[in-house]
Amino acid sequence: MKYKLLILGLFLGICSMQAQEYFPKNDGVKTRNTNYTVFKNARIHVDPQALIENGMFAIKEGKITAVGKSIDIPKNSVVIDLQGKEVYPSFIDLYSDFGIKKPEKANGGYSPQYDATREGFYWNDHIKPDTDAVDHFSYDAKEAEKLQKAGFGVVNTHVADGIIRGSGMLVALTPEVSEGDRIINENSSQYFSFDKSVQSRQSYPTSIMGAMALIRQVYLDAEWYAKGNSDNKDLALEAFNQNKDLVQIFASDDLLNEFRADKIGDEFGVQYVILGSGNEYQRLEQVKTTNATFIVPLKFPEAYDVEDPFLANQLSLEEMREWNQAPSNLKRLSENKVPFSLTTHSIDTEKDFKKNLLQAIEFGLTKEAALAALTTVPAKTIGQEGKIGVIKKGAWANFLITSGDYFDKETTLYENWVQGEKKILNSKDVTNITGNYELLVDGKTYELEIKGEISSPKAEVKLGETKIGSKLSFDNNWMNLLLSSTDTSRADFIRLVANVPAKTENISGKAILPNGKETTFRATKAKNKSTDKTDIDKKDEKHREIMPLSYPNVAYGFRTRPEQENVLFKNATVWTSEDEGVLENTDVLVKNGEIVKVGQGLSAGGARVIDATGKHLTAGIVDEHSHIAASAINEAGHNSSAEVQMEDVVDPTDINIYRNLAGGVTTIQLLHGSANPIGGRSAILKLKWGASAEDMIFEQAPPFIKFALGENVKQSNWSGSRFPQTRMGVEQVFTDYFSRARAYESSKGDDDFRKDLEMETLVEILNGERFVTSHSYIQSEINMLMKVAENFDFNINTFTHILEGYKVADKMKEHGVGASTFSDWWAYKYEVNDAIPYNAAIMNDVGLTVAINSDDPEMSRRLNQEAAKTIKYGGMSEEEAWKMVTINPAKLLHVDELVGSIKTGKQADLVLWNDHPLSIYAKPEKTMIEGTFYFDIEKDKELRKQIQKERNELIGQMLKEKNKGVKTQPVEKKEKQRVHCDLLEAVK
Structure with a gap:
């Protein structure tokens, strides 16, 4: 008999094991309740708009089966009385790495890594669309409880590593069930970022613009691969194509990066969901044009400790404003109908979530909008509308039971039910004595x-x-x-x-x-x-008044954007930079952004009249070589980075834009640095302070690219082993890449043609469709590059720096190249030991088009004085010296038909000086671009007073916060890095 019972027990045990999908880690077998549970007498927030007073709802097997003012109670139901309690849908977090072990950093090494480490995958290790979160997921009960206490029932988690990160999974924070039962969608979304994988040391990319170019190339390669053009299997591209119909989530940590992400999406017809920065309020108009849904971190900066006046002076107005304005971000997004959800990303969930949420409500976010951002918006975004984030029939039984209004500071969260499973956080039987x-x-x-x-x-x-x-x-x-x-x-x-x-x-x-x-x-x-x-x-x-926004939202930004005006300058000394030379007592009429008349005795014709008697009017200064207004300068991962573009990294908030306007500069060529022989594509900008990055682009300007020669590209002063390491190697890089470009162009008719962004750019150079500006110093390399170009039937457009240009000016003239140089820089490194301050004048006398450039944010706002030095060093006339910072650089940039001189029909980029423009005492009083004043010295004086007043108000607000016992952060002096050709920016 005992034997038979033993056999029966074993049989039942085997059947039990076969029927069971999962053995819980805790003792005992957990079975799901199949009875109905009915909740009555509750105040039910069905969704952010619908509310049922004294309502009822029923759940069974993890789903809501009925909800209403009154429902039928099925037989054998467990009935729970929620008299005096409120019920909300559990919250949803779309950006999380919950349950994912933090990726381990790759072993260090001293030499850079250029090739990928994974065989059978894409050529770049930072592209990992084949990563599936479900393969790395392990439920973390401790972290889950933190989220449950904050009210969350569902998270969208992923492996937060790499530029293209693979698919995420939507998982319920259900206590004590199998992993499979928790997963709502194992392939819910595909994730992107601008950050490299920590699991690889592969060098490329080293910049944001490199990351953007890489993502673009992946899209092109994935489309090419999908057509069956490759003989080799690429598991990464296959995964990317499989994931393309998922929700696409792009992580950014900066407002400008949000726009950069959207730019890529627009180029390839992809609408990203964007993880925001919390600073969307600063550019709401542009945020709205993205048409994106944003996932916004519920994170606000702490007040600064400004008791020490010396330290307080180190704090920028931008930082102070961010503290003051950031809590109003969600209100502004809601009022402007920008869809957004909230995330616990980058905050301490237990300490900061509820506190910051209530702070956002104090600053104007409605409770309905807050609830929507935690429930219905993320549910809709992730394709789970009506299934999670609501208390409706058929939805998952994910809900919160609270002592009252959840958005009240004193309200207690009693229970968080997920998929019908109860998580008790606080006993409902405890009396509230607060x-x-x-x-x-x-x-x-x-x-x-x-x-x-x-x-x-x-x-x-x-x-x-x-x-x-x-x-x-x-x-x-x-x-x-x-x-x-x-x-x-x-x-x-x-x-x-x-x-x-x-x-x-x-x-x-x-x-x-x-x-x-x-x-x-x-x-x-x-x-x-x-x-x-x-x-x-x-x-x-x-007393914590929210400071008004400005454009850009930094010191000296405009409270209201300047508008184009019709203006008549009367009785000015006009420096035409044309054959007419300098005209005394002359009028200039500007209408609709153009110069329409130059002469004497002009009438206003409804235009604003400015008395310029005793003053000098010139064309705006053009800087052929600048690195201001950029978030990155070098893409140093490869010896050629022709695929990257400086237009991707324009920073319209850089204070150097305003300072350059105050120095009379209106147009610049934003150049890539000199980290590699073949650098990136240039951006030619109009310095429209307060405009977006896109609106600063000089649309009519032709495309350019930066090349470089000498010490920087062969890494004389950097630690590295990348080819080339010699000047001979630099020549070989050019020869090799242009040979490849010719072969690439000849293959365009092939059935399996693969578009390559780098090669496309080089082909444009070969075909004369893109001009080259080359960083250069010594005569041997200047000769070398001209010969290479001639061998491939194109011309170098400009040699910049060119400090030994005086030695080869005749050969340069024969080649047809111009020069953009410094006035008197020399001996700051070995290859400029032979530089002389007469360089510009000598090249000019030979007949070259010569410009004086800056390559420096301080020098750029004093280019009028740099031009004046050529009078001392070389005996140039005042007019010819002035042309070196106006019409000559405009000619080098091929925009001289539009800017660089005062001539009828040209764009009204003008500067009104209070003195002779080549004088060290001269100051621009007004700087105009296309008929709009972007700098006015009188308004500048007013701005200085406003800034001081605002600083004092904000310091007072922060002192009051500290006196109330609010936690503050220390002031840290932050000095903006001065940007030159050799600055390297590392992608995280």
């Missing part, structure tokens, strides 16, 4: 304030104006309150003990006095007393 009381004990009346969480409240006690030391414990509805004696010289205490019944307004119990005598106490809830302190707090909060 509030303000009038405490009467031993003939004295105290003020008692109990605050904090219901399960672990804290007490503050005052007797008159004296604060009394106190310690409160509250367990199983028993309250113990210890009061210190008002006599600080005595260690006497009053002990209060009471059992607090549910739904009570008053508390009474036993009091034990310091002498051991027992008596009673009574604490009467003071419903109206709390308003005094609350009103004071609200009054204090009103």
Whole structure:
């Protein structure tokens, strides 16, 4: 008999194992409840708009089966009375790495890595679309509880590593079920970023523009691969194509990067969901044009500790404004109808989530919009509308039970149900004793304030104006309150003990006095007393006035964007930079952004008249070689980076734009650096302060690219082993790449032709469709590059720096190349030992088009003085010297038909000087671009006063925050890096 029972037991055990998908890690077998559970008498927030008072809903097997004012209660239902409680849908976080082990950093090495480490995958290790979150996921109960306490029931998690990161998974934070039961969608989305994988040391890319170019190339290669053009299997491209119909989420950590991500999406017809920065309020108009849904971190900067006036002076207005304005970001997004969800990414969920959420509401975010951002918006974004984020029939039973309005600071979250499984966070049976009381004990009346969480409240006690030391414990509805004696010289205490019944307004119990005598106490809830302190707090909060935005939102930004004007300059000394030379007592009429008349006795014709008597009017200065207004300068990962473009990394918030305008500069060529022989594509910009990066692009300018020669590209002063390491190698790089470009162009008719962004750019050079500006110093290399170009039937357009140009000026003229040089830089490194300050004049005398450039953010706003140096060094005339910073660089950039001189029909890029423009005493009073004043010295004076006033107001606000006991952060001096050709920017 025992034998038969044993066989039966084994049989049943085997059947049990076959039927069971998963063995729980905890003891015992967990079975899902298949009965109905009905909740009644609840205040049900069905969704952000719909509310049912005193409603009911039923759940079964993890789903909601019915909801309404009244529903039929199925037989054998478990009924839970939620009288006085509120029910909300559980929250959803779309950007998480929950349950994913942090990727380990690749082993270090001293030599750079250029090739990929994975065989059978894409040529770049940072492209990892084949990564599936489900393969790396392991439920983390501890982290899950933190999210559950914040109200979350579902997260979209992924492996946060790489530029293209693979697919994420939508997982429910269901306690004590199998991994499979938790997964709502194992391929919910594909993730992107501009950050490299920590698991690879592969050098490329080293910049944001390199990352952007790489993503573009992946899109092109994936399309090519999908057509069956490759003989080799590429698992990364296959995965990328498989994931292309998923929700595409792009992680950015910067407002400008949000726009850069959207730019890539627009180019390839992809609408990204964008992980935002929290600074969207600074460019709301541009944010709206992305048509993206944003995932916004619920993170706000702390106030700075500005008690030390010296340290306070180190704090930028931009940083101060961000603290002041950031909490209003969500309100502004909501008011502008920009769809967004919220994420716990980059914050401490337990400490900061609820606090920051309530702060956003204090700053104007409505509770309905807040709830939508946590429920219905993320559900719709991830393709789960009606299934999660709502309390409706057929949806997952993901809901919260609270003591009241969730968005009230004192509200307690009792339970978080996920897929019908209950997670108890605080007992519903615990009495809520928080509030303000009038405490009467031993003939004295105290003020008692109990605050904090219901399960672990804290007490503050005052007797008159004296604060009394106190310690409160509250367990199983028993309250113990210890009061210190008002006599600080005595260690006497009053002990209060009471059992607090549910739904009570008053508390009474036993009091034990310091002498051991027992008596009673009574604490009467003071419903109206709390308003005094609350009103004071609200009054204090009103002192934190939100500072108005400016464009850009930094010091010297415009409160309202400047507008184009029709202007008549009267009686000016006009430096035409044309054959007419300098004209005395001359008028210039500007209409619709163009110069329409130059002469004497002109009438206004409705234009604004500016008396320029005794002043000098010139064309705006053109800087042929600049590195201002850029978020990156070099893509140093390869010896050719012709695929990257400086237009991708224009930074319209760079204060050097404004400073250059104050120096009379209106147009610049933003050049790639000199990290490699073949650099990146240039961006030619109009310095329209306050405009977007796209609006600063000089649309009519032809395309350029930066080449480089000499010490930098052969890495003389850098640690590296990348080819080339010699000047001979530099020549070979050019020969090799242009040979490849010819072969590439000849293959364009082939059926399996693969578009290559790098080769496309080089073909443009070969065909004369893109001009070359080359960083250069010594005569041998200048000769070399001209010969290479001639061998491939194209010309170098400009040699920049060119400090030995005076040695080969005749050969340069024969080649047809111009020169953009420094006025008097020499001996700052070995290859400029032969530089002389007469260089510009000598090249000019030979007949070259010569410009003076800056390559420096300080020199660029004093280019008028740099031009003046050519008069001393070389005896140039004033007019010819002035042309070196106006019409000559315009000619080098092939925009001389549009800018660079004062001539009828040209764009109205003009500068009004208070003195001779070549004088060290001269200051631009007004700087105009296309008829719009972007700098005005009188407005600048007003701005300085406004900035000082705003700084003082913000410092006062921060001091008030510190005095209220709010945590502050220390001031750290941040010096903006001065940008030159050799600056290397590392992608994270």
